[in-house]
Amino acid sequence: MAVNTDKGLILIIDDEESIRDGCRQALEKSGHVVLTAENGKEGIRIARESKPEIAFVDLKMPSISGMEIIDILSRDIPDIVSIVITGYASIVSAVESMKKGAYDYLPKPFTPDQLRAVAKRGFEHRDLKMETKMLRDEKEQMEKNFITFVSHEMRSPLLVIEQYLEALRAVAGGCLDKDANDIVERCNKRIQGLKALVEHWLDISHIESGIFESEKNPVDISGIITRGVEEMAPLYHIRELSIETDISEGMPGVIGDEESLVRVLVNIMGNASKYTPDGGKVSIRARHDEYYVSISISDTGTGIPQEKLPFIFEPFYRVKGKQEETRGSGLGLNFCKRIMEAHGGKIEASSQVGKGTTFVLELPR
Amino acid sequence: MTAKKKILLIDDDRDFLMATKIILESGGYEVFLAEDGKSGVEMVKSVSPDLTITDMMMETWGEGFTVVSKIRSIEAGKDMPLIMLSGVDLQGPYQSFEPSEESPRVDLVLNKPVKADDFLKHVKRLLG
Numbered sequence: 001m002a003v004n005t006d007k008g009l010i011l012i013i014d015d016e017e018s019i020r021d022g023c024r025q026a027l028e029k030s031g032h033v034v035l036t037a038e039n040g041k042e043g044i045r046i047a048r049e050s051k052p053e054i055a056f057v058d059l060k061m062p063s064i065s066g067m068e069i070i071d072i073l074s075r076d077i078p079d080i081v082s083i084v085i086t087g088y089a090s091i092v093s094a095v096e097s098m099k100k101g102a103y104d105y106l107p108k109p110f111t112p113d114q115l116r117a118v119a120k121r122g123f124e125h126r127d128l129k130m131e132t133k134m135l136r137d138e139k140e141q142m143e144k145n146f147i148t149f150v151s152h153e154m155r156s157p158l159l160v161i162e163q164y165l166e167a168l169r170a171v172a173g174g175c176l177d178k179d180a181n182d183i184v185e186r187c188n189k190r191i192q193g194l195k196a197l198v199e200h201w202l203d204i205s206h207i208e209s210g211i212f213e214s215e216k217n218p219v220d221i222s223g224i225i226t227r228g229v230e231e232m233a234p235l236y237h238i239r240e241l242s243i244e245t246d247i248s249e250g251m252p253g254v255i256g257d258e259e260s261l262v263r264v265l266v267n268i269m270g271n272a273s274k275y276t277p278d279g280g281k282v283s284i285r286a287r288h289d290e291y292y293v294s295i296s297i298s299d300t301g302t303g304i305p306q307e308k309l310p311f312i313f314e315p316f317y318r319v320k321g322k323q324e325e326t327r328g329s330g331l332g333l334n335f336c337k338r339i340m341e342a343h344g345g346k347i348e349a350s351s352q353v354g355k356g357t358t359f360v361l362e363l364p365r
Numbered sequence: 366m367t368a369k370k371k372i373l374l375i376d377d378d379r380d381f382l383m384a385t386k387i388i389l390e391s392g393g394y395e396v397f398l399a400e401d402g403k404s405g406v407e408m409v410k411s412v413s414p415d416l417t418i419t420d421m422m423m424e425t426w427g428e429g430f431t432v433v434s435k436i437r438s439i440e441a442g443k444d445m446p447l448i449m450l451s452g453v454d455l456q457g458p459y460q461s462f463e464p465s466e467e468s469p470r471v472d473l474v475l476n477k478p479v480k481a482d483d484f485l486k487h488v489k490r491l492l493g
Binding site for chain 1: 381384385387388390391452480485
């Protein structure tokens, strides 16, 4: 059970009884509650139980060394401020322990005033640490709330507009002439674009907020390709684009999130269809070596000029000269890049104007 | 001439109600609107609709299911056909989100927005 105290709870871990008693007296004088332990094992037990704000740890002790104690304390109680007590001879190891997470050190012999000064600094440091943590938590919560907010506040009106357009079609569809119908169609197209933007943005926010991390499982590469191809088949059929797949034997799986990997493939295949003239071909090849699995998607499309290739994964970058019909969210490739990076993989593109573009997705096995 | 069939529409977005009402009226139905679950349940009693269409998420996730339970517990709503509309895409990550065995009976779940033609077809089928 945690000991309740306003002035701060301090734990002293030292095998010398005189040091423990001296420290206790000095620190109790300034109103602190002091717990003591004569060895590392007991010290760790008390620390886990009482969660002190500050721990003074003697570096040289039999059995568990001070260095190990600090290591365990900072792992078990991330908010704890550890301070090393050390003889003059072991300043080097004091510095070493600070690298391991100790905040400060107190060389022996020390006066009660020195001890209190170091403790005071320790508490100030702890306050700052707690404040930083609180602000960070607040920021994370705000980000999460913002995602929820956007998802609701942006999707809802779009959905209503779509529904109104449907209503318009239902009541006046027959009376609209070609021009009026075109206007409705254009509204619809732009809404779809905006919806895609919101969805991509949400996907990216999910990756950034770490929600994505918890959804990794073994994934079958040919399964991803099959799903991607199935999803794109109707569009490819309309555009008379052929799809060729070539998956090497004994394709190993990867660890990841199947849904997002399918989204990546669908995005790239969607792009390929936008820039490939009717009757063209898109080839998907999957290969592997000892360490990596790679999927390449090649089209016979218009290609991307060399000087523009380095920017295509940037958010909202658009290759100019595009037809309006092919307008996307501007986040698709950035989404793909982030998904690949979240899998410890990468995405690369190569292209030849007039011949076509190849995207390569690489994932660690 | 037979009387128009009555459809009750429950959704917390007034514009969505209006747009959907227009679609349903174009199909020749008389449409009643409720902007929250509570008044929706009251209207099932007072109007005795032939069909009710309710949003899945009002105020809280799954509020629509509470509304459906309440409707099913009253005489006028016990055997009435019921459509649930979801603003969440039931594909992808949410495909596993389906009413469980214990959930009250829903005749059809559709994603928002609804295509006018499909929607009217479903409504017609459910009204027999």
